Amino acid sequence: MLKESQVQFQDAIDPDSDRPIPIIGILYQNQLFKKLKSFPKDKLESAQQLTRQLSLDPKVLCLMLEEADKYTVWCQDAKLKPHNATQAKPSNDSIDKIDLKELVRQMRDIGGVKIKDRRYRLTVYPRCMVGSEMTTWLVRKFFLDEADAIKLGQRLMDEKLLHHVTDNHPFEDGFFFYRFYWDE
Structure with missing residues (x-):
């Protein structure tokens, strides 16, 4: 489990969506991750269970992030592309x-x-x-x-x-x- 301070939030483009729209991803060890699911703070075990299930597949790299008010599970997605939102902001x-x-x-x-x-x-x-x-x-x-x-x-x-x-x-x-x- 990682803390928010250990990752960098990164604007990204998901080319698989119907309309490529920007999403918030995280950058960790030079890899982009897409949010899979969020869990309230009282559902820690559910978040851990999903992370364990996903980790059984050696092709899937996933992280669990502890945020201020929730736990989120993120999966690496090689198709995600960094997006420079500062130009469009x-x-x-x-x-x-x-x-x-x-x-x-x-x-x-x-x-x-x-x-x-x-x-x-x-x-x-x-x-x-x-x-x-x-x-x-x-x-x-x-x-x-x-x-x-x-x-x-x-x-x-x-x-x-x-x-x-x-x-x-x-x-x-x-x-x-x-x-x-x-x-x-």
Whole structure:
């Protein structure tokens, strides 16, 4: 098991996808790895079991990474290509110029952010998304860093296109539920 500090996160292109889109990979000992599965912190044994099963195949090199809030299993993929996202990364000015209505359309469309009914404690919140999933989608779609993705999420809230389901939080990269006003 590796710690986050022992690997380097690397933007990569997966040529096997329908549309070659950037993904977050990790670089370890000059090899690129693609995320296979994530496990909550209380599922350590499940993460270890999957890693052991995959390691039985001598052709598969896999790693288990302990992150702040989860365990992730990564497999080496020789087809992954490094991607220089710094060239495509928009500046803050570019974030301000993004057409928000078009962005919302893409987020609500196929391949967008997962919108569904979600439960927290005893309450069901219909047609909403999780802030961390939205942040990840924005990072991958626009090659943003996490801070800029959060700013873009907050911009959606400031422009009254998105809101927290109970209107108690600004946009945050975490397990917070957000809904588009169009879905009210």
